[in-house]
Amino acid sequence: MVYALSGISFGYAQNEIAVKEQAYRPKAYLGFGTGNVYGGVVGVNLAYEPVKGLGLSAGVGYYLSGLGYNGMLYYRFLADKKVNPVVYGLFGTNSVIKVVGAAHYNKVYNGPGAGIGSFFKVGRNANRIFVGLQYAFWSDKFEEDMNTVKNDPAINVKRTPAHVGLNVGFSFAPGRK
Secondary structure: OHHHHHHHHHHHHHHHHHHHHHOOOOEEEEEEEEEHHHOEEEEEEEEEEEEOOEEEEEEEEEOOOOEEEEEEEEEEOOOOOOEEEEEEEEEEEEEEEOOOOOHHHOEEEEEEEEEEEEEEEOOOOOOEEEEEEEEEOOOHHHHHHHHHHHHOOOOOOOOOOOOEEEEEEEEEOOOOO
């Protein structure tokens, strides 16, 4: 009888260990890259995934005319695979005016954006590469200021900004294997 009970107890303990090993543990990532997700032309991003596939991140970087920042909410599909398609929404710096020789026009603007992309797991650790495209919803103030710049006869506008932007970066999870 004692052997039977200890066998049941041992079997139950094994199942409990297996369940604990499979449980999701929240992850934090530190990343470097370019694009709105990283706060600008070059920046850093800190991400936290409290639930498998669902994450929050914040990016800060240099955005041609000053400091840029962004907050993002994302969802990774196929979170256990090497390639994780992702959808995301973000808010923060999403447009800039930079006029060489007319610094009074230089300004950064904030607004929302939405995007799609993918995380690509790299190596054995929790390292990953991010590539994404997002659409920036520009503020009315940015549109007004951009039209003012275009209509200034002293300025030759060589490039007009696009609503669609590219994000590329590399992230790692410190201390994770």
